[in-house]
Amino acid sequence: xxxxxxxxxxxTALATQAELARLITIHVEVLSEYxxxxxxx
Numbered sequence: 450x451x452x453x454x455x456x457x458x459x460x461t462a463l464a465t466q467a468e469l470a471r472l473i474t475i476h477v478e479v480l481s482e483y484x485x486x487x488x489x490x
Contacts, residue, residue: 453459463470 451462453462459473463473
């Protein structure tokens with residue numbers, strides 16, 4: 450288990466773990482389709 454607490458830890462995880470990056474990217478894209486969510490990677 451990993452705990453990603455801030456933007457730096459998230460960016461490091463995304464840069465080093467392809468599967469995690471893929472899953473988070475998909476989730477951000479899904480949430481971006483709804484009004485009120487302004488997310489970016």
